[in-house]
Amino acid sequence: MASGGKKRQSERERKQKMIAKIISAVIILLLLLSAFISIREENGGAMPTMEQMLDWFGLSDPGAAAPVSASTKIxxxxxxxxxxxxxEQDGLFALIDAGERDAAESLVAYLQSAGVDRLSLLVMTHPHSDHIGSMRQVLENFPVDQIILPDLNKAPIPTSSTFTKLMTAIRDRKIPSVTARVGDVFTLGNGTLTVLSTGIETDNLNNISLTTLYESGGLRYYSSGDAEKEVERDLLxxxxxxxxxxxxxxxxxxxxSNTDELLDAVHPRIIAISCGKDNSYGHPHREAMETFTASGADIYRTDLNGTIIAYVDEAGMFQVHVSKQEAA
Ligand SMILES: [Zn+2]
Known part of the structure:
Protein backbone atom coordinates (compact mmCIF):
# COMPACT_ATOMS: atom_id res chain seq x y z
CA MET A 1 0.00 0.00 0.00
CA ALA A 2 2.76 2.40 1.03
CA SER A 3 4.68 1.79 -2.16
CA GLY A 4 1.42 2.21 -4.16
CA GLY A 5 0.81 5.58 -2.42
CA LYS A 6 4.35 6.69 -3.20
CA LYS A 7 3.88 5.66 -6.79
CA ARG A 8 0.70 7.70 -7.12
CA GLN A 9 2.44 10.64 -5.45
CA SER A 10 5.42 10.50 -7.78
CA GLU A 11 3.11 10.20 -10.78
CA ARG A 12 1.29 13.32 -9.56
CA GLU A 13 4.66 15.08 -9.12
CA ARG A 14 5.69 14.03 -12.61
CA LYS A 15 2.41 15.40 -13.98
CA GLN A 16 2.83 18.66 -12.03
CA LYS A 17 6.43 19.02 -13.27
CA MET A 18 5.29 18.28 -16.82
CA ILE A 19 2.55 20.96 -16.60
CA ALA A 20 5.06 23.44 -15.10
CA LYS A 21 7.46 22.71 -17.99
CA ILE A 22 4.69 23.21 -20.57
CA ILE A 23 3.63 26.50 -18.93
CA SER A 24 7.28 27.70 -18.86
CA ALA A 25 7.72 26.73 -22.49
CA VAL A 26 4.53 28.60 -23.45
CA ILE A 27 5.65 31.70 -21.50
CA ILE A 28 9.09 31.61 -23.17
CA LEU A 29 7.47 31.19 -26.58
CA LEU A 30 5.09 34.10 -25.90
CA LEU A 31 8.03 36.29 -24.76
CA LEU A 32 10.04 35.38 -27.87
CA LEU A 33 7.02 36.07 -30.05
CA SER A 34 6.34 39.47 -28.49
CA ALA A 35 10.06 40.39 -28.78
CA PHE A 36 10.00 39.27 -32.42
CA ILE A 37 6.84 41.24 -33.22
CA SER A 38 7.89 44.44 -31.47
CA ILE A 39 11.43 44.45 -32.98
CA ARG A 40 10.03 43.65 -36.40
CA GLU A 41 7.70 46.63 -36.04
CA GLU A 42 10.65 48.87 -35.03
CA ASN A 43 12.61 47.56 -38.02
CA GLY A 44 9.77 48.50 -40.32
CA GLY A 45 9.02 44.88 -41.15
CA ALA A 46 12.61 43.63 -41.32
CA MET A 47 13.50 40.39 -39.46
CA PRO A 48 15.05 40.96 -36.01
CA THR A 49 18.72 40.08 -35.65
CA MET A 50 20.06 37.89 -32.80
CA GLU A 51 21.69 41.02 -31.26
CA GLN A 52 18.31 42.81 -31.27
CA MET A 53 16.60 39.80 -29.67
CA LEU A 54 19.25 39.57 -26.92
CA ASP A 55 19.04 43.32 -26.43
CA TRP A 56 15.23 43.12 -25.98
CA PHE A 57 15.74 40.68 -23.08
CA GLY A 58 18.53 42.85 -21.62
CA LEU A 59 21.09 40.16 -22.41
CA SER A 60 23.40 42.13 -24.70
CA ASP A 61 26.77 43.33 -23.46
CA PRO A 62 26.25 46.94 -22.34
CA GLY A 63 29.98 47.63 -22.80
CA ALA A 64 29.98 46.59 -26.46
CA ALA A 65 30.49 49.40 -28.97
CA ALA A 66 27.53 50.16 -31.21
CA PRO A 67 28.10 48.56 -34.62
CA VAL A 68 28.87 51.26 -37.17
CA SER A 69 30.43 49.49 -40.12
CA ALA A 70 28.32 48.50 -43.09
CA SER A 71 29.17 46.69 -46.28
CA THR A 72 26.77 48.75 -48.45
CA LYS A 73 26.59 52.53 -48.38
CA ILE A 74 24.91 55.04 -50.68
CA GLU A 88 29.84 51.28 -52.09
CA GLN A 89 29.59 47.51 -51.64
CA ASP A 90 32.25 45.74 -49.61
CA GLY A 91 35.14 47.78 -51.02
CA LEU A 92 33.78 47.95 -54.59
CA PHE A 93 32.33 51.12 -56.07
CA ALA A 94 29.83 52.32 -58.67
CA LEU A 95 29.34 56.00 -59.47
CA ILE A 96 26.07 57.27 -60.91
CA ASP A 97 26.63 60.69 -62.54
CA ALA A 98 29.39 63.17 -61.80
CA GLY A 99 28.01 66.67 -61.15
CA GLU A 100 28.85 69.94 -62.96
CA ARG A 101 32.32 70.83 -64.26
CA ASP A 102 33.07 73.13 -61.33
CA ALA A 103 32.55 70.21 -58.92
CA ALA A 104 35.47 68.20 -60.36
CA GLU A 105 38.09 68.95 -57.74
CA SER A 106 35.84 68.36 -54.73
CA LEU A 107 34.26 65.26 -56.31
CA VAL A 108 37.63 63.62 -57.03
CA ALA A 109 38.82 64.52 -53.51
CA TYR A 110 35.66 63.01 -52.00
CA LEU A 111 36.02 59.77 -53.97
CA GLN A 112 39.66 59.48 -52.86
CA SER A 113 38.70 60.10 -49.23
CA ALA A 114 35.97 57.44 -49.51
CA GLY A 115 38.64 54.90 -50.45
CA VAL A 116 37.82 54.63 -54.15
CA ASP A 117 40.82 53.24 -56.07
CA ARG A 118 38.81 52.10 -59.10
CA LEU A 119 35.20 52.19 -60.23
CA SER A 120 33.59 48.89 -61.20
CA LEU A 121 30.73 50.80 -62.84
CA LEU A 122 30.28 54.37 -64.01
CA VAL A 123 26.69 55.25 -64.95
CA MET A 124 25.62 58.23 -67.06
CA THR A 125 21.88 58.73 -66.41
CA HIS A 126 21.63 61.34 -69.20
CA PRO A 127 23.98 63.77 -70.92
CA HIS A 128 23.18 67.06 -69.14
CA SER A 129 26.15 68.97 -67.73
CA ASP A 130 24.94 68.79 -64.11
CA HIS A 131 25.30 64.98 -64.40
CA ILE A 132 28.34 64.54 -66.67
CA GLY A 133 30.26 67.80 -66.05
CA SER A 134 33.07 66.17 -64.04
CA MET A 135 32.93 62.69 -65.57
CA ARG A 136 36.05 63.24 -67.69
CA GLN A 137 38.03 64.23 -64.58
CA VAL A 138 36.73 61.08 -62.87
CA LEU A 139 38.08 59.00 -65.81
CA GLU A 140 41.42 60.79 -65.53
CA ASN A 141 41.73 59.96 -61.84
CA PHE A 142 40.28 56.45 -61.49
CA PRO A 143 40.39 53.30 -63.60
CA VAL A 144 36.86 52.38 -64.71
CA ASP A 145 35.88 48.80 -65.56
CA GLN A 146 32.63 49.54 -67.37
CA ILE A 147 30.53 52.55 -68.40
CA ILE A 148 26.75 52.31 -68.65
CA LEU A 149 25.25 54.80 -71.09
CA PRO A 150 21.65 55.95 -71.64
CA ASP A 151 19.98 55.18 -74.98
CA LEU A 152 21.24 58.17 -76.94
CA ASN A 153 19.18 57.14 -79.99
CA LYS A 154 15.99 58.19 -78.19
CA ALA A 155 16.82 61.90 -78.34
CA PRO A 156 18.74 64.34 -80.55
CA ILE A 157 22.51 63.80 -80.09
CA PRO A 158 23.82 66.33 -77.57
CA THR A 159 26.26 68.82 -79.06
CA SER A 160 27.77 70.31 -75.90
CA SER A 161 31.57 70.28 -75.72
CA THR A 162 31.32 68.62 -72.28
CA PHE A 163 29.53 65.67 -73.88
CA THR A 164 31.69 65.35 -77.01
CA LYS A 165 34.94 65.61 -75.01
CA LEU A 166 33.67 62.98 -72.57
CA MET A 167 32.72 60.54 -75.34
CA THR A 168 36.14 61.08 -76.96
CA ALA A 169 37.83 60.37 -73.61
CA ILE A 170 35.83 57.15 -73.21
CA ARG A 171 36.86 56.03 -76.71
CA ASP A 172 40.51 57.04 -76.27
CA ARG A 173 40.77 55.14 -73.00
CA LYS A 174 39.07 52.11 -74.59
CA ILE A 175 36.78 51.75 -71.59
CA PRO A 176 34.14 49.07 -72.21
CA SER A 177 30.81 50.85 -72.48
CA VAL A 178 27.32 49.52 -72.94
CA THR A 179 24.01 51.16 -73.82
CA ALA A 180 21.58 50.20 -71.06
CA ARG A 181 18.50 48.13 -71.90
CA VAL A 182 15.52 47.55 -69.61
CA GLY A 183 16.16 44.44 -67.54
CA ASP A 184 19.98 44.63 -67.76
CA VAL A 185 21.55 43.55 -64.47
CA PHE A 186 25.05 44.68 -63.49
CA THR A 187 26.84 43.17 -60.51
CA LEU A 188 28.60 45.15 -57.77
CA GLY A 189 29.96 42.83 -55.09
CA ASN A 190 27.05 40.87 -53.68
CA GLY A 191 24.59 43.47 -54.99
CA THR A 192 22.95 44.12 -58.34
CA LEU A 193 22.12 47.24 -60.29
CA THR A 194 19.06 46.61 -62.46
CA VAL A 195 17.92 48.92 -65.26
CA LEU A 196 14.19 49.58 -64.75
CA SER A 197 13.67 52.19 -67.46
CA THR A 198 15.62 53.79 -70.31
CA GLY A 199 13.08 56.58 -70.77
CA ILE A 200 11.08 57.49 -73.85
CA GLU A 201 11.59 58.84 -77.40
CA THR A 202 11.87 62.56 -76.73
CA ASP A 203 13.34 66.00 -77.42
CA ASN A 204 13.81 66.41 -73.67
CA LEU A 205 17.11 64.83 -72.59
CA ASN A 206 15.79 64.48 -69.02
CA ASN A 207 13.44 61.82 -70.32
CA ILE A 208 16.17 59.46 -71.53
CA SER A 209 17.43 59.28 -67.92
CA LEU A 210 18.17 55.76 -66.75
CA THR A 211 16.05 54.56 -63.85
CA THR A 212 17.92 51.95 -61.82
CA LEU A 213 17.43 49.88 -58.69
CA TYR A 214 20.44 48.84 -56.64
CA GLU A 215 19.79 45.93 -54.31
CA SER A 216 22.13 44.40 -51.77
CA GLY A 217 21.16 42.44 -48.69
CA GLY A 218 18.31 44.29 -47.01
CA LEU A 219 18.79 47.54 -48.94
CA ARG A 220 17.04 48.75 -52.11
CA TYR A 221 17.98 52.07 -53.69
CA TYR A 222 15.89 53.67 -56.45
CA SER A 223 17.28 56.39 -58.65
CA SER A 224 16.00 57.96 -61.86
CA GLY A 225 18.28 60.86 -62.82
CA ASP A 226 16.07 63.68 -64.07
CA ALA A 227 13.28 61.47 -65.53
CA GLU A 228 9.96 63.33 -65.56
CA LYS A 229 6.31 62.38 -65.00
CA GLU A 230 5.83 60.73 -68.42
CA VAL A 231 8.66 58.28 -67.70
CA GLU A 232 7.40 57.66 -64.16
CA ARG A 233 3.91 56.88 -65.50
CA ASP A 234 5.30 54.51 -68.14
CA LEU A 235 7.37 52.68 -65.54
CA LEU A 236 4.42 52.27 -63.16
CA SER A 257 8.80 64.61 -61.58
CA ASN A 258 8.11 62.81 -58.27
CA THR A 259 4.40 62.04 -58.70
CA ASP A 260 2.31 60.95 -55.71
CA GLU A 261 1.71 57.65 -57.52
CA LEU A 262 5.44 56.95 -57.84
CA LEU A 263 6.14 57.81 -54.21
CA ASP A 264 3.25 55.57 -53.14
CA ALA A 265 4.73 52.70 -55.13
CA VAL A 266 8.34 53.22 -54.02
CA HIS A 267 7.25 53.83 -50.40
CA PRO A 268 10.74 54.85 -49.25
CA ARG A 269 12.04 55.28 -45.68
CA ILE A 270 14.69 57.76 -46.78
CA ILE A 271 14.52 60.44 -49.49
CA ALA A 272 17.70 62.21 -50.60
CA ILE A 273 17.47 65.41 -52.64
CA SER A 274 20.59 66.48 -54.53
CA CYS A 275 20.45 70.21 -55.25
CA GLY A 276 22.54 73.35 -54.90
CA LYS A 277 22.10 75.94 -52.18
CA ASP A 278 19.82 78.77 -53.39
CA ASN A 279 19.81 77.28 -56.92
CA SER A 280 18.19 79.31 -59.69
CA TYR A 281 15.65 76.55 -60.51
CA GLY A 282 14.03 76.75 -57.08
CA HIS A 283 14.74 73.03 -56.48
CA PRO A 284 13.33 71.33 -54.57
CA HIS A 285 9.89 72.60 -55.62
CA ARG A 286 7.11 73.06 -53.06
CA GLU A 287 4.81 70.48 -54.72
CA ALA A 288 7.53 67.82 -54.62
CA MET A 289 8.34 68.63 -50.98
CA GLU A 290 4.65 68.19 -50.11
CA THR A 291 4.66 64.78 -51.79
CA PHE A 292 7.86 63.79 -49.98
CA THR A 293 6.51 64.95 -46.60
CA ALA A 294 3.24 63.10 -47.15
CA SER A 295 5.18 59.89 -47.88
CA GLY A 296 6.33 59.82 -44.24
CA ALA A 297 9.96 59.20 -45.24
CA ASP A 298 12.92 60.98 -43.61
CA ILE A 299 14.03 63.74 -45.98
CA TYR A 300 17.65 64.84 -46.49
CA ARG A 301 18.99 67.55 -48.82
CA THR A 302 22.54 68.10 -50.01
CA ASP A 303 21.98 71.90 -50.02
CA LEU A 304 21.17 71.81 -46.30
CA ASN A 305 22.83 68.63 -45.02
CA GLY A 306 25.93 68.39 -47.25
CA THR A 307 26.94 64.90 -48.34
CA ILE A 308 24.45 62.26 -47.18
CA ILE A 309 25.47 58.64 -46.52
CA ALA A 310 22.69 56.07 -46.10
CA TYR A 311 23.35 52.47 -45.07
CA VAL A 312 22.10 49.50 -43.09
CA ASP A 313 24.15 48.80 -39.96
CA GLU A 314 25.15 45.34 -38.69
CA ALA A 315 22.00 45.18 -36.58
CA GLY A 316 19.91 45.61 -39.72
CA MET A 317 18.90 49.19 -38.89
CA PHE A 318 18.81 51.99 -41.48
CA GLN A 319 21.21 54.80 -40.66
CA VAL A 320 21.98 58.17 -42.25
CA HIS A 321 25.13 60.22 -41.69
CA VAL A 322 25.39 63.79 -42.96
CA SER A 323 28.59 65.78 -43.33
CA LYS A 324 27.25 69.00 -41.84
CA GLN A 325 24.43 70.04 -39.56
CA GLU A 326 21.16 71.14 -41.06
CA ALA A 327 21.07 74.90 -41.59
CA ALA A 328 18.88 76.83 -39.14
ZN1 LIG B 1 19.92 67.40 -63.42
Whole structure:
Protein backbone atom coordinates (compact mmCIF):
# COMPACT_ATOMS: atom_id res chain seq x y z
CA MET A 1 0.00 0.00 0.00
CA ALA A 2 2.76 2.40 1.03
CA SER A 3 4.68 1.79 -2.16
CA GLY A 4 1.42 2.21 -4.16
CA GLY A 5 0.81 5.58 -2.42
CA LYS A 6 4.35 6.69 -3.20
CA LYS A 7 3.88 5.66 -6.79
CA ARG A 8 0.70 7.70 -7.12
CA GLN A 9 2.44 10.64 -5.45
CA SER A 10 5.42 10.50 -7.78
CA GLU A 11 3.11 10.20 -10.78
CA ARG A 12 1.29 13.32 -9.56
CA GLU A 13 4.66 15.08 -9.12
CA ARG A 14 5.69 14.03 -12.61
CA LYS A 15 2.41 15.40 -13.98
CA GLN A 16 2.83 18.66 -12.03
CA LYS A 17 6.43 19.02 -13.27
CA MET A 18 5.29 18.28 -16.82
CA ILE A 19 2.55 20.96 -16.60
CA ALA A 20 5.06 23.44 -15.10
CA LYS A 21 7.46 22.71 -17.99
CA ILE A 22 4.69 23.21 -20.57
CA ILE A 23 3.63 26.50 -18.93
CA SER A 24 7.28 27.70 -18.86
CA ALA A 25 7.72 26.73 -22.49
CA VAL A 26 4.53 28.60 -23.45
CA ILE A 27 5.65 31.70 -21.50
CA ILE A 28 9.09 31.61 -23.17
CA LEU A 29 7.47 31.19 -26.58
CA LEU A 30 5.09 34.10 -25.90
CA LEU A 31 8.03 36.29 -24.76
CA LEU A 32 10.04 35.38 -27.87
CA LEU A 33 7.02 36.07 -30.05
CA SER A 34 6.34 39.47 -28.49
CA ALA A 35 10.06 40.39 -28.78
CA PHE A 36 10.00 39.27 -32.42
CA ILE A 37 6.84 41.24 -33.22
CA SER A 38 7.89 44.44 -31.47
CA ILE A 39 11.43 44.45 -32.98
CA ARG A 40 10.03 43.65 -36.40
CA GLU A 41 7.70 46.63 -36.04
CA GLU A 42 10.65 48.87 -35.03
CA ASN A 43 12.61 47.56 -38.02
CA GLY A 44 9.77 48.50 -40.32
CA GLY A 45 9.02 44.88 -41.15
CA ALA A 46 12.61 43.63 -41.32
CA MET A 47 13.50 40.39 -39.46
CA PRO A 48 15.05 40.96 -36.01
CA THR A 49 18.72 40.08 -35.65
CA MET A 50 20.06 37.89 -32.80
CA GLU A 51 21.69 41.02 -31.26
CA GLN A 52 18.31 42.81 -31.27
CA MET A 53 16.60 39.80 -29.67
CA LEU A 54 19.25 39.57 -26.92
CA ASP A 55 19.04 43.32 -26.43
CA TRP A 56 15.23 43.12 -25.98
CA PHE A 57 15.74 40.68 -23.08
CA GLY A 58 18.53 42.85 -21.62
CA LEU A 59 21.09 40.16 -22.41
CA SER A 60 23.40 42.13 -24.70
CA ASP A 61 26.77 43.33 -23.46
CA PRO A 62 26.25 46.94 -22.34
CA GLY A 63 29.98 47.63 -22.80
CA ALA A 64 29.98 46.59 -26.46
CA ALA A 65 30.49 49.40 -28.97
CA ALA A 66 27.53 50.16 -31.21
CA PRO A 67 28.10 48.56 -34.62
CA VAL A 68 28.87 51.26 -37.17
CA SER A 69 30.43 49.49 -40.12
CA ALA A 70 28.32 48.50 -43.09
CA SER A 71 29.17 46.69 -46.28
CA THR A 72 26.77 48.75 -48.45
CA LYS A 73 26.59 52.53 -48.38
CA ILE A 74 24.91 55.04 -50.68
CA UNK A 75 26.80 58.37 -50.73
CA UNK A 76 24.82 61.36 -52.06
CA UNK A 77 27.82 63.54 -52.71
CA UNK A 78 27.31 67.29 -52.30
CA UNK A 79 28.22 68.56 -55.79
CA UNK A 80 26.09 71.72 -55.62
CA UNK A 81 23.34 71.85 -58.28
CA UNK A 82 23.74 68.40 -59.87
CA UNK A 83 23.90 64.69 -59.12
CA UNK A 84 26.68 62.34 -58.13
CA UNK A 85 25.92 59.21 -56.14
CA UNK A 86 28.52 56.68 -55.04
CA UNK A 87 27.37 53.14 -54.30
CA GLU A 88 29.84 51.28 -52.09
CA GLN A 89 29.59 47.51 -51.64
CA ASP A 90 32.25 45.74 -49.61
CA GLY A 91 35.14 47.78 -51.02
CA LEU A 92 33.78 47.95 -54.59
CA PHE A 93 32.33 51.12 -56.07
CA ALA A 94 29.83 52.32 -58.67
CA LEU A 95 29.34 56.00 -59.47
CA ILE A 96 26.07 57.27 -60.91
CA ASP A 97 26.63 60.69 -62.54
CA ALA A 98 29.39 63.17 -61.80
CA GLY A 99 28.01 66.67 -61.15
CA GLU A 100 28.85 69.94 -62.96
CA ARG A 101 32.32 70.83 -64.26
CA ASP A 102 33.07 73.13 -61.33
CA ALA A 103 32.55 70.21 -58.92
CA ALA A 104 35.47 68.20 -60.36
CA GLU A 105 38.09 68.95 -57.74
CA SER A 106 35.84 68.36 -54.73
CA LEU A 107 34.26 65.26 -56.31
CA VAL A 108 37.63 63.62 -57.03
CA ALA A 109 38.82 64.52 -53.51
CA TYR A 110 35.66 63.01 -52.00
CA LEU A 111 36.02 59.77 -53.97
CA GLN A 112 39.66 59.48 -52.86
CA SER A 113 38.70 60.10 -49.23
CA ALA A 114 35.97 57.44 -49.51
CA GLY A 115 38.64 54.90 -50.45
CA VAL A 116 37.82 54.63 -54.15
CA ASP A 117 40.82 53.24 -56.07
CA ARG A 118 38.81 52.10 -59.10
CA LEU A 119 35.20 52.19 -60.23
CA SER A 120 33.59 48.89 -61.20
CA LEU A 121 30.73 50.80 -62.84
CA LEU A 122 30.28 54.37 -64.01
CA VAL A 123 26.69 55.25 -64.95
CA MET A 124 25.62 58.23 -67.06
CA THR A 125 21.88 58.73 -66.41
CA HIS A 126 21.63 61.34 -69.20
CA PRO A 127 23.98 63.77 -70.92
CA HIS A 128 23.18 67.06 -69.14
CA SER A 129 26.15 68.97 -67.73
CA ASP A 130 24.94 68.79 -64.11
CA HIS A 131 25.30 64.98 -64.40
CA ILE A 132 28.34 64.54 -66.67
CA GLY A 133 30.26 67.80 -66.05
CA SER A 134 33.07 66.17 -64.04
CA MET A 135 32.93 62.69 -65.57
CA ARG A 136 36.05 63.24 -67.69
CA GLN A 137 38.03 64.23 -64.58
CA VAL A 138 36.73 61.08 -62.87
CA LEU A 139 38.08 59.00 -65.81
CA GLU A 140 41.42 60.79 -65.53
CA ASN A 141 41.73 59.96 -61.84
CA PHE A 142 40.28 56.45 -61.49
CA PRO A 143 40.39 53.30 -63.60
CA VAL A 144 36.86 52.38 -64.71
CA ASP A 145 35.88 48.80 -65.56
CA GLN A 146 32.63 49.54 -67.37
CA ILE A 147 30.53 52.55 -68.40
CA ILE A 148 26.75 52.31 -68.65
CA LEU A 149 25.25 54.80 -71.09
CA PRO A 150 21.65 55.95 -71.64
CA ASP A 151 19.98 55.18 -74.98
CA LEU A 152 21.24 58.17 -76.94
CA ASN A 153 19.18 57.14 -79.99
CA LYS A 154 15.99 58.19 -78.19
CA ALA A 155 16.82 61.90 -78.34
CA PRO A 156 18.74 64.34 -80.55
CA ILE A 157 22.51 63.80 -80.09
CA PRO A 158 23.82 66.33 -77.57
CA THR A 159 26.26 68.82 -79.06
CA SER A 160 27.77 70.31 -75.90
CA SER A 161 31.57 70.28 -75.72
CA THR A 162 31.32 68.62 -72.28
CA PHE A 163 29.53 65.67 -73.88
CA THR A 164 31.69 65.35 -77.01
CA LYS A 165 34.94 65.61 -75.01
CA LEU A 166 33.67 62.98 -72.57
CA MET A 167 32.72 60.54 -75.34
CA THR A 168 36.14 61.08 -76.96
CA ALA A 169 37.83 60.37 -73.61
CA ILE A 170 35.83 57.15 -73.21
CA ARG A 171 36.86 56.03 -76.71
CA ASP A 172 40.51 57.04 -76.27
CA ARG A 173 40.77 55.14 -73.00
CA LYS A 174 39.07 52.11 -74.59
CA ILE A 175 36.78 51.75 -71.59
CA PRO A 176 34.14 49.07 -72.21
CA SER A 177 30.81 50.85 -72.48
CA VAL A 178 27.32 49.52 -72.94
CA THR A 179 24.01 51.16 -73.82
CA ALA A 180 21.58 50.20 -71.06
CA ARG A 181 18.50 48.13 -71.90
CA VAL A 182 15.52 47.55 -69.61
CA GLY A 183 16.16 44.44 -67.54
CA ASP A 184 19.98 44.63 -67.76
CA VAL A 185 21.55 43.55 -64.47
CA PHE A 186 25.05 44.68 -63.49
CA THR A 187 26.84 43.17 -60.51
CA LEU A 188 28.60 45.15 -57.77
CA GLY A 189 29.96 42.83 -55.09
CA ASN A 190 27.05 40.87 -53.68
CA GLY A 191 24.59 43.47 -54.99
CA THR A 192 22.95 44.12 -58.34
CA LEU A 193 22.12 47.24 -60.29
CA THR A 194 19.06 46.61 -62.46
CA VAL A 195 17.92 48.92 -65.26
CA LEU A 196 14.19 49.58 -64.75
CA SER A 197 13.67 52.19 -67.46
CA THR A 198 15.62 53.79 -70.31
CA GLY A 199 13.08 56.58 -70.77
CA ILE A 200 11.08 57.49 -73.85
CA GLU A 201 11.59 58.84 -77.40
CA THR A 202 11.87 62.56 -76.73
CA ASP A 203 13.34 66.00 -77.42
CA ASN A 204 13.81 66.41 -73.67
CA LEU A 205 17.11 64.83 -72.59
CA ASN A 206 15.79 64.48 -69.02
CA ASN A 207 13.44 61.82 -70.32
CA ILE A 208 16.17 59.46 -71.53
CA SER A 209 17.43 59.28 -67.92
CA LEU A 210 18.17 55.76 -66.75
CA THR A 211 16.05 54.56 -63.85
CA THR A 212 17.92 51.95 -61.82
CA LEU A 213 17.43 49.88 -58.69
CA TYR A 214 20.44 48.84 -56.64
CA GLU A 215 19.79 45.93 -54.31
CA SER A 216 22.13 44.40 -51.77
CA GLY A 217 21.16 42.44 -48.69
CA GLY A 218 18.31 44.29 -47.01
CA LEU A 219 18.79 47.54 -48.94
CA ARG A 220 17.04 48.75 -52.11
CA TYR A 221 17.98 52.07 -53.69
CA TYR A 222 15.89 53.67 -56.45
CA SER A 223 17.28 56.39 -58.65
CA SER A 224 16.00 57.96 -61.86
CA GLY A 225 18.28 60.86 -62.82
CA ASP A 226 16.07 63.68 -64.07
CA ALA A 227 13.28 61.47 -65.53
CA GLU A 228 9.96 63.33 -65.56
CA LYS A 229 6.31 62.38 -65.00
CA GLU A 230 5.83 60.73 -68.42
CA VAL A 231 8.66 58.28 -67.70
CA GLU A 232 7.40 57.66 -64.16
CA ARG A 233 3.91 56.88 -65.50
CA ASP A 234 5.30 54.51 -68.14
CA LEU A 235 7.37 52.68 -65.54
CA LEU A 236 4.42 52.27 -63.16
CA UNK A 237 2.19 51.11 -66.03
CA UNK A 238 4.75 48.39 -66.84
CA UNK A 239 4.07 46.84 -63.42
CA UNK A 240 7.78 46.91 -62.46
CA UNK A 241 8.47 46.48 -58.74
CA UNK A 242 9.84 49.91 -57.76
CA UNK A 243 9.60 49.46 -54.00
CA UNK A 244 12.77 50.78 -52.33
CA UNK A 245 14.10 51.87 -48.93
CA UNK A 246 16.05 54.80 -50.31
CA UNK A 247 14.75 57.14 -53.04
CA UNK A 248 16.78 59.81 -54.79
CA UNK A 249 14.42 62.66 -55.56
CA UNK A 250 14.05 62.78 -59.35
CA UNK A 251 15.31 65.90 -61.14
CA UNK A 252 16.64 67.51 -57.93
CA UNK A 253 13.16 67.57 -56.41
CA UNK A 254 11.40 69.15 -59.39
CA UNK A 255 7.60 69.37 -59.60
CA UNK A 256 7.90 67.99 -63.18
CA SER A 257 8.80 64.61 -61.58
CA ASN A 258 8.11 62.81 -58.27
CA THR A 259 4.40 62.04 -58.70
CA ASP A 260 2.31 60.95 -55.71
CA GLU A 261 1.71 57.65 -57.52
CA LEU A 262 5.44 56.95 -57.84
CA LEU A 263 6.14 57.81 -54.21
CA ASP A 264 3.25 55.57 -53.14
CA ALA A 265 4.73 52.70 -55.13
CA VAL A 266 8.34 53.22 -54.02
CA HIS A 267 7.25 53.83 -50.40
CA PRO A 268 10.74 54.85 -49.25
CA ARG A 269 12.04 55.28 -45.68
CA ILE A 270 14.69 57.76 -46.78
CA ILE A 271 14.52 60.44 -49.49
CA ALA A 272 17.70 62.21 -50.60
CA ILE A 273 17.47 65.41 -52.64
CA SER A 274 20.59 66.48 -54.53
CA CYS A 275 20.45 70.21 -55.25
CA GLY A 276 22.54 73.35 -54.90
CA LYS A 277 22.10 75.94 -52.18
CA ASP A 278 19.82 78.77 -53.39
CA ASN A 279 19.81 77.28 -56.92
CA SER A 280 18.19 79.31 -59.69
CA TYR A 281 15.65 76.55 -60.51
CA GLY A 282 14.03 76.75 -57.08
CA HIS A 283 14.74 73.03 -56.48
CA PRO A 284 13.33 71.33 -54.57
CA HIS A 285 9.89 72.60 -55.62
CA ARG A 286 7.11 73.06 -53.06
CA GLU A 287 4.81 70.48 -54.72
CA ALA A 288 7.53 67.82 -54.62
CA MET A 289 8.34 68.63 -50.98
CA GLU A 290 4.65 68.19 -50.11
CA THR A 291 4.66 64.78 -51.79
CA PHE A 292 7.86 63.79 -49.98
CA THR A 293 6.51 64.95 -46.60
CA ALA A 294 3.24 63.10 -47.15
CA SER A 295 5.18 59.89 -47.88
CA GLY A 296 6.33 59.82 -44.24
CA ALA A 297 9.96 59.20 -45.24
CA ASP A 298 12.92 60.98 -43.61
CA ILE A 299 14.03 63.74 -45.98
CA TYR A 300 17.65 64.84 -46.49
CA ARG A 301 18.99 67.55 -48.82
CA THR A 302 22.54 68.10 -50.01
CA ASP A 303 21.98 71.90 -50.02
CA LEU A 304 21.17 71.81 -46.30
CA ASN A 305 22.83 68.63 -45.02
CA GLY A 306 25.93 68.39 -47.25
CA THR A 307 26.94 64.90 -48.34
CA ILE A 308 24.45 62.26 -47.18
CA ILE A 309 25.47 58.64 -46.52
CA ALA A 310 22.69 56.07 -46.10
CA TYR A 311 23.35 52.47 -45.07
CA VAL A 312 22.10 49.50 -43.09
CA ASP A 313 24.15 48.80 -39.96
CA GLU A 314 25.15 45.34 -38.69
CA ALA A 315 22.00 45.18 -36.58
CA GLY A 316 19.91 45.61 -39.72
CA MET A 317 18.90 49.19 -38.89
CA PHE A 318 18.81 51.99 -41.48
CA GLN A 319 21.21 54.80 -40.66
CA VAL A 320 21.98 58.17 -42.25
CA HIS A 321 25.13 60.22 -41.69
CA VAL A 322 25.39 63.79 -42.96
CA SER A 323 28.59 65.78 -43.33
CA LYS A 324 27.25 69.00 -41.84
CA GLN A 325 24.43 70.04 -39.56
CA GLU A 326 21.16 71.14 -41.06
CA ALA A 327 21.07 74.90 -41.59
CA ALA A 328 18.88 76.83 -39.14
ZN1 LIG B 1 19.92 67.40 -63.42
Missing amino acids: HFIDVGQGDSVLI ASGTDVHADIYKAAHHGSST
